Amino acid sequence: GAVVSQHPSRVICKSGTSVKIECRSLDFQATTMFWYRQFPKQSLMLMATSNEGSKATYEQGVEKDKFLINHASLTLSTLTVTSAHPEDSSFYICSARDAGQGVDEQFFGPGTRLTVL
Amino acid sequence: GENVEQHPSTLSVQEGDSAVIKCTYSDSASNYFPWYKQELGKRPQLIIDIRSNVGEKKDQRIAVTLNKTAKHFSLHITETQPEDSAVYFCAATDSWGKLQFGAGTQVVVTP
Helix, strand or coil: CCCEEEECCEEEECCCCCEEEEEEECCCCCCEEEEEEECCCCCCEEEEEEECCCCCEECCCCCCCCEEEEEEECCEEEEEECCCCHHHCEEEEEEEECCCCCCCCCEECCCEEEEEC | CCCEEEECCEEEEECCCCEEEEEEECCCCCCEEEEEEECCCCCCEEEEEEECCCCEEEECCEEEEEECCCCEEEEEECCCCHHHCEEEEEEEECCCCCEEECCCEEEEEEC
């Protein structure tokens, strides 16, 4: 159990375009999902916390108008990178907490490798 | 906010030897401390976690210790094997329940 999927796994786009990444909890409900960004040889940096039915909360330094997050259901959160630029190229990983278990553990998706040309 | 420091950044060990990674945290309200193993291009994989009401936890070759007073926790891997080679991250929850990660430790186990 506790499986999180992400789609797409890899995307290459031109500078200036927008890219949408989906994060799904497959066998549990997630009232809270998290979005992380990881640059090569670096740690995971939390970008934002996605709460079902409400606005996401962003970490300091993360532009909310550039990284749009929607958490419309208990099993789906989306991250849209708007007007992507080469510096946005990174590994984006989502995670989810199981609302029914009430535990701290986060279950991670497989990540999405974004390359902006 | 929470600040998690992790040492060392790289660790080379001979197969069969033990590996120890240490982390410190700053938020005294933190109560959940997971450790993750990440292979290149893959998701972080939870290998062990500990909560603040426990001082030590062991799972086969892996153990974690927590010293709440000193605000540090450590990962111990015994009888290391080549497949233990990966990047390991410690993390701690902050007051909001969000995970803050350490910088990571590249572990290389040489046969």
